[in-house]
Amino acid sequence: xxxxxxxxxxxxxxxxxxxxxxxxxxxxxxxxxxxxxxxxxxxxxxxxxxxxxxxxxxxxxxxxxxxxxxxxxxxxxxxxxxxxxxxxxxxxxxxxxxxxxxxxxxxxxxxxxxxxxxxxxxxxxxxxxxxxxxxxxxxxxxxxxxxxxxxxxxxxxxxxxxxxxxxxxxxxxxxxxxxxxxxxxxxxxxxxxxxxxxxxxxxxxxxxxxxxxxxxxxxxxxxxxxxxxxxxxxxxxxxxxxxxxxxxxxxxxxxxxxxxxxxxxxxxxxxxxxxxxxxxx
Numbered sequence: 026x027x028x029x030x031x032x033x034x035x036x037x038x039x040x041x042x043x044x045x046x047x048x049x050x051x052x053x054x055x056x057x058x059x060x061x062x063x064x065x066x067x068x069x070x071x072x073x074x075x076x077x078x079x080x081x082x083x084x085x086x087x088x089x090x091x092x093x094x095x096x097x098x099x100x101x102x103x104x105x106x107x108x109x110x111x112x113x114x115x116x117x118x119x120x121x122x123x124x125x126x127x128x129x130x131x132x133x134x135x136x137x138x139x140x141x142x143x144x145x146x147x148x149x150x151x152x153x154x155x156x157x158x159x160x161x162x163x164x165x166x167x168x169x170x171x172x173x174x175x176x177x178x179x180x181x182x183x184x185x186x187x188x189x190x191x192x193x194x195x196x197x198x199x200x201x202x203x204x205x206x207x208x209x210x211x212x213x214x215x216x217x218x219x220x221x222x223x224x225x226x227x228x229x230x231x232x233x234x235x236x237x238x239x240x241x242x243x244x245x246x247x248x249x250x251x252x253x254x255x256x257x258x259x260x261x262x263x264x265x266x267x268x269x270x271x272x273x274x275x276x277x278x279x280x281x282x283x284x285x286x287x288x289x290x291x292x293x294x295x296x297x298x299x300x301x302x303x304x305x306x
Contacts, residue, residue: 034103034106036069038071038109038110039070039298040073040109041113042073042113043073043074046262048258048262050076051084052255052256052257053070053072056070056289056294060295064302072090073092076089076090096126100135106139107127108302109142110301112145114191115195116188116190124139124141127139142305143304145288146198154296156198156202158293158297159181159251159288160205162285169283170283175247176211177248178240179211179212179214180214180237180251181198181199181213181251182236182251183253184218185218185229186229187226216236217233219266234270237270248276249284252286252288261287
């Protein structure tokens with residue numbers, strides 16, 4: 026099978042959680058285009074859920090693609106293998122749901138195979154490009170700060186998850202970031218935007234709220250919020266949940282709190298996606 030036929034036989038998919046925010050989907054498409062240019066072939070942005078609720082006119086006239094219907098269309102067009110790169114930091118509920126749906130279709134014997142790369146945080150590559158992206162985002166903020174001020178504490182914030190494995194990967198990423206930043210910062214603290222109630226979910230601690238309270242109680246004067254989020258939305262977007270949590274604890278730019286860029290804005294992200302894709306082979 027020549028290269029052209031092989032590429033017709035399989036398709037590369039960039040899979041995200043999905044959003045009702047058009048800006049998030051458009052940012053995902055921009056990333057998919059950059060990824061496609063990186064690898065020299067087509068990449069489809071597909072969402073697990075939610076994005077199909079956005080009117081097509083808000084998405085440049087092109088409806089968002091949802092995994093369930095995308096799988097069916099792939100079969101109809103003769104694609105027999107999907108190489109899926111998850112835009113997830115760990116095995117969240119949505120990603121588990123997606124894998125279950127794909128496995129169910131495979132089990133029906135239609136001949137469509139799905140292969141999955143590691144998540145953006147990978148246990149097999151502790152010193153990988155994601156650490157470089159996170160460190161670059163932090164250094165860009167540090168370089169804007171007055172050198173006479175105390176070293177900043179870094180709060181790496183993710184969504185929070187009911188699955189301990191997701192939090193453990195987040196903590197791994199924070200550990201790698203702390204090692205890279207070294208003495209240039211006071212410390213790196215991993216925290217969760219939110220968590221479920223009950224001792225069983227204490228692995229999400231500290232929450233962002235608790236981390237902000239702790240910092241104030243410990244006399245920390247400077248914080249940098251390191252986003253473990255890809256795109257703007259109701260959580261990480263302007264005026265979103267994270268902004269509201271910070272404002273409620275009276276932390277903001279005038280009170281010593283600065284923010285990094287979102288990871289989806291990094292020009293290095295397409296290269297990281299290629300690394301994940303190549304590791305499947």
